[in-house]
Amino acid sequence: MTTTHQGSCHCGRVKFEVDGEIDSAVACNCSMCQRRGSLLWFAPRSSLRLLTPESDLASYTFNKHVIQHRFCATCGIHPYGEGKAPNGDATAAINIRCLDGIDLAAVPVHTYDGRAMP
Structure with missing residues (x-):
């Protein structure tokens, strides 16, 4: 059974749902991620549904x-990003800090050295 997670920005203007099981998150140290402090969980873009106007x-x-x-x-809150996985599939990088009811301490966090990327 797939879980549907509800999420939003701080002010609530951007709301979304995403389906999937959060088994881990990534903390990246690139110039963007380090400054914003997001914890990213990757899901197929098709599992993300925006509930407010784009x-x-x-x-x-x-x-x-x-x-x-x-x-x-x-x-100004960053709830997600969009891109392509290495295999070319459309992917969403969900900031799990923007999801409702997530016990962040229970999610294993892996570090990614984004600074080393060319």
Whole structure:
């Protein structure tokens, strides 16, 4: 059975649902992730459903411009990003800090050396 998680930004203007089981998260040290402090869980983009208008989101890209870092245009919180997995599948990087009812201490966190990426 797949769990549906509810999430939002701080002000609630951006709301979404995502299906899947959170077995771990990634803490990346790239210049973006280190500053925003997100914990990322990767899911197929098709499992993410935006419940509010996409126009309430803004996007930011940097470096190779392959990841759309999505954030609320009102409060600035980053609930997820969009990109492609190494196999080419559309992927969502969900900031689990934006999901309701998640016990962050119970989620194993793996570090990723994003600074080492060219």
